[in-house]
Amino acid sequence: MKVAANRLDRGFNQYRDEFEAAALEVLRSGYYILGPHVEKFEQEFAAYTGAKYAVALASGLDALWLAFKVLGIGEGDEVIVPANTYIASVMGITINGATPVFVEPDEYYNINPNKVEEKITEKTKAVLVVHLYGQSCDMNRISAICKNHSLFLVEDCAQSHGAMAGDRMTGTFGDIGCFSFYPSKNLGAFGDGGCIVTNSDIIAGDMKMYRNYGSSKRYYFDVVGANSRLDEIQAALLSVRLKHLDELNAERQKLAEKYLEGIDNDKFILPAIRSGVTTVWHQFVIRAKKRDELIEYLKEREIGSIIHYPIPPHLSKAYSNLGYKKGDFPITEEYADTVLSLPFYNGMTEEEQDYVINALNRF
Ligand SMILES: Cc1ncc(COP(=O)(O)O)c(C=O)c1O
Structure with missing residues (x-):
């Protein structure tokens, strides 16, 4: 698949x-x-x-x-x-x-x-x-x-x-x-x-x-x-x-719940949810120390994934004029090195999600 x-x-x-x-x-x-x-x-x-x-x-x-x-x-x-x-x-x-x-993020990836x-x-x-x-x-x-x-x-x-x-x-x-x-x-x-x-x-x-x-x-x-x-x-x-936005966001909530319940592998950190807020699950982002290996492993199984985002702004070439260096924002940099967005979209089928979950659990 x-x-x-x-x-x-x-x-x-x-x-x-x-x-x-x-x-x-x-x-x-x-x-x-x-x-x-x-x-x-x-x-x-x-x-x-x-x-x-x-x-x-x-x-x-x-x-x-x-x-x-x-x-x-x-x-x-x-x-x-x-x-x-x-x-x-x-x-x-x-x-x-x-x-x-710049300000470092909390465990919810936000400021x-x-x-x-x-x-x-x-x-x-x-x-x-x-x-x-x-x-x-x-x-x-x-x-x-x-x-x-x-x-x-x-x-x-x-x-x-x-x-x-x-x-x-x-x-x-x-x-x-x-x-x-x-x-x-x-x-x-x-x-x-x-x-x-x-x-x-x-x-x-x-x-x-x-x-x-x-x-x-x-x-x-x-x-x-x-x-x-x-x-x-x-x-x-x-x-x-x-x-249809509310029903689309509700669908995303269901998809997220299925990932949260189904993914069971201590090699990954799953998303944390802040109390008192809702998330509309724009992305489903996990963290993995062996991210490059994971991307390759998923690719071999024809599963796509995306890094949001591999280079934080302070280390981007576009902002070299600001004079920042690696190590200035260690939490941000750690996230950039480990985050991975799983396949996640409205209209995703149960079979597709099961296939991704099984692959992740066997990694
Ligand atoms: C957090 C964030 N801010 C701003 C933008 C910019 O939006 P646009 O691509 O429509 O210019 C995006 C998306 O691309 C985004 O994800």
Whole structure:
């Protein structure tokens, strides 16, 4: 049996008729960018998250860098960010000329709230949390720290659509929640897409201006903005998927439970779940000391796997200018050396999961 790390075609086939009808309707409408489907999706997504506004954008990276842009964060400012994250979180900060200040993760792979305060200086303007792999950070603690120190709080929710901390959805704790709709995300488009959510009229208005060349009125330009407009087809397709997001996340929860119950091998560390939060299982990530051997072993059995992520941002070539070296963030580096995402996707069959579990248990 062949089990790929991800199967986006399965996600399409789950609601194939609805997706095809939605795309066809847009094609026939003659309206392709920032039209009624984008507005409709923005209203639906705001309502889903519980935020006052959602502003659709072209990608998750745009959501991040435009978030810091509208908050006025740039040259000379510092932003606290988890060391253990995807590079886009850091790029969202540095594109604006601000400096990322890294913090080690806790055992849930998220920013360790105990280590945030010691990194605050007079230059610190914001904390960016990342709800990695679908699990919320400790938002009570982080929100309190930001409040006490008058810092902006931005949330990278690229992997946490629908995840809660207590009775609130990730993305609504901070000033701005940033989402990606990259196809493999829990709420995935069929191309690139992203959005921000916020309760602030000013931030929502500014974001709408920035996403469209800095124009609030057609052909009148107030600031140097970006072209970051979600297209109508993606918005219509996202509306379809959003309608099913809770059932898709419930399916992922079942898949995760099956892995948690079935995998029985002390060579692996299974994911830990923080109390009081939900995870929407964007990935199912284990840790293995003999990871390279494991990848090869799985490959021989036609089982795919992915490392999220092999090189932490502070050791990436892109950030060699920051002057970090191996050993600066040992927990992050240990995770980067040992994490492995197992095959995990909506539409995964029981047979496929059993095949993976059996292989893992025999490793
Ligand atoms: C944690 C995180 N932040 C940001 C992004 C960037 O999103 P996008 O690829 O839509 O730019 C991603 C995904 O790619 C991500 O996983």
